[in-house]
Amino acid sequence: MAFSAQYTSRPITDIFTSDTDINRRECRRTVPMKVLILGLGRTGTASMRTAMKELGYVDTYHMMNCSIENPPDALMWMDALTAKYDGIGAPFTRADWDQLLGNCQAVCDWPAVAFAKELIEAYPEAKVILTNRDVDSWHASTMRTVFWRVSDPELRYLHHFSWAAGMYYPMLKKFFDTFFRGDFEHQGKEVFINHYNEVRSLVPKVNLLEFRVQDGWEPLCKFLGQPIPMGSKFPNTNDNRDFVSRSRRRNRMQMLNVGVRFLEIAVLVAICAFLVSVLWRL
Numbered sequence: 001m002a003f004s005a006q007y008t009s010r011p012i013t014d015i016f017t018s019d020t021d022i023n024r025r026e027c028r029r030t031v032p033m034k035v036l037i038l039g040l041g042r043t044g045t046a047s048m049r050t051a052m053k054e055l056g057y058v059d060t061y062h063m064m065n066c067s068i069e070n071p072p073d074a075l076m077w078m079d080a081l082t083a084k085y086d087g088i089g090a091p092f093t094r095a096d097w098d099q100l101l102g103n104c105q106a107v108c109d110w111p112a113v114a115f116a117k118e119l120i121e122a123y124p125e126a127k128v129i130l131t132n133r134d135v136d137s138w139h140a141s142t143m144r145t146v147f148w149r150v151s152d153p154e155l156r157y158l159h160h161f162s163w164a165a166g167m168y169y170p171m172l173k174k175f176f177d178t179f180f181r182g183d184f185e186h187q188g189k190e191v192f193i194n195h196y197n198e199v200r201s202l203v204p205k206v207n208l209l210e211f212r213v214q215d216g217w218e219p220l221c222k223f224l225g226q227p228i229p230m231g232s233k234f235p236n237t238n239d240n241r242d243f244v245s246r247s248r249r250r251n252r253m254q255m256l257n258v259g260v261r262f263l264e265i266a267v268l269v270a271i272c273a274f275l276v277s278v279l280w281r282l
Helices: 045-054 063-069 073-086 094-101 112-122 135-144 146-151 153-158 163-179 184-202 217-224 240-281
Strands: 035-037 127-131 208-211
Touching: 035 045, 035 112, 045 063, 045 127, 063 073, 063 163, 063 240, 073 094, 073 112, 073 163, 094 112, 112 163, 112 184, 127 184, 127 217, 135 146, 135 184, 135 240, 146 153, 146 163, 146 184, 146 240, 153 163, 153 240, 163 240, 208 217
Parallel strands: 035 127, 127 208
Antiparallel strands: none
């Protein structure tokens, strides 16, 4: 069974988070895909998402879309990952990507980068940007943030009980187990280098921008044909400290959701026990 077929709506007891519960399998493309930002996560992708919004792009899909905004997206990403790496299910076509990314005019970050070739083939009209940074500093940053999140015992525990974490954590782990060969610590740098070389080989130079967030607005806007925002510094978001503190805060809110769900069950059990005892006395 496809993971997306396991979709369930958000429990009414999830009152401490503001997640949406959109089933992307019921969606279609509503805006054209214009930009594929295919540099790996932790190369300024969150800053790029903010920058693209400032330039007027409707939305730029980022891991945060899945992790803290609409967790059911993780089910479709699992469909895509298992089809590509395990041969289970049909490989994604443009129709599938239009369901998952149909409300976005750009896409960046993981897990999308695992499908660089597929997205380039699906959207040949889109411009391609490779956000980049020094591979050693990238690896150290990722070890302290996203790889920490994959290894986070709280999240691993929560996924057994939490509606959102139950979808997100298996997908995140699957991504690292496949794209990074299950050994990010030792093979991550090699995967990084190979990924960038592959994207360069797939995209004509005229349609490719290699970009570091330190470059600022000018090369990005020139490549996209957009005016430079006046009086606005290029965004700088999602640093290491913010990532960890935000993730821990997310854990706490999901724990509270689980607590409310258990309380609801306990109340229902108590009511049933009371009714049974009343009926027994009749």
